[in-house]
Amino acid sequence: MARPRTYERGEVLDKAMSLFWRLGYEGAHLAALVEHTGLNRFSLYKEFGGKAGLYEAALERFLGYLLGQYREILTRQPLGLENIEAVLRSLQYGSEYYGCFMINTLTQRDTVPEGAYGKALAAGEEIEALYAGNLANALARGQIADGSNVSGLGKMLQTLDQGLHIQGLAGATDAQKDRVISAVMAGLRV
């Protein structure tokens, strides 16, 4: 009954994500978003309500990818150090982008749309909980020292994880990041 759309919502979000990722919210101008996504202004407003809505939708999509990866690896049975090492190593590679869209959102809290900061925050909390669950099991399995401060270690791992993304921005190679991870895992194991 009507002209069919020439875009697919997911593809548009992926392309918008890559632009926001590189350029930030203010830096990704509407003209560039229109050109890069192929979605014309009219449809962009109809579908997402505007630039802010597009950013939030792109961020949600990214966080979905990200949490999917963390959940997949950090719920493998049995929970423990293997999962933690696997997730740290996996997340460093295979991305065509630098850094992390979630972290960029956090660092741009005051320029990013209203709801974005909270969404990034919530994702971070779930990731921390996933780390903590694996650490608790690692403790029960005797993989880490008796009396370890599990909650402190959980935040430590997340801190390191986030730091690795900054290291990537600062030009650290995969080999260097690998050595960082090895150093931390060595300190963790009994």
Add this chain to the structure above:
Amino acid sequence: MARPRTYERGEVLDKAMSLFWRLGYEGAHLAALVEHTGLNRFSLYKEFGGKAGLYEAALERFLGYLLGQYREILTRQPLGLENIEAVLRSLQYGSEYYGCFMINTLTQRDTVPEGAYGKALAAGEEIEALYAGNLANALARGQIADGSNVSGLGKMLQTLDQGLHIQGLAGATDAQKDRVISAVMAGLRV
């Protein structure tokens, strides 16, 4: 022989820094910079050449502060773990800002003025070298395990340091960051 200026260059840079810090390069509009620094447009262009020049000058000033702090603590004799712990703890507190202007510059590589990224990178390399120097001495003093990978540990500490700034953005409390530091130091010591 002429009307005296009503501003002091350093103060202007401090105020510009705080605005760029919070809002990023694109987000800090010239009108806001003029209002916040008290420096009028004419003088801003005469003194710094424009918005980009002001950003670079503010970043240089920030990196000067930052490196000054790192150098002061990480060159205390004798070099070793004490300095490392001291610098990690000191850098987390006492700032009225969130995050780190250097890290923000790295995450906004594609929107920030030409030379800014390189300046941030160079500062990071000096910091890493300072960590490495203290680790090498810690090894010689038997503070860390024989055969430790000093260069890997150095990058690990810098990674953690950067991660702590992101944790601050994500609302981590000083107590939580303290526990993260304690966990890492515990893993480091023999």
Add this chain to the structure above:
DNA sequence: TCTATAACAGACCGATCATTCTGAAATTCA
């Protein structure tokens, strides 16, 4: 094939961007 519908491309809009310019004000040196 014709009509209703929704997406299309791109022109248009006021607001605001970084930058430049203009003229008044304040100071110094003669």
Add this chain to the structure above:
DNA sequence: TGAATTTCAGAATGATCGGTCTGTTATAGA
């Protein structure tokens, strides 16, 4: 005190911003 000089405040400037609107085009159902 008066001329020279530099900063001051704020008014232009052209470009570009995010957002809106209009007329055209392509499809689906009748």
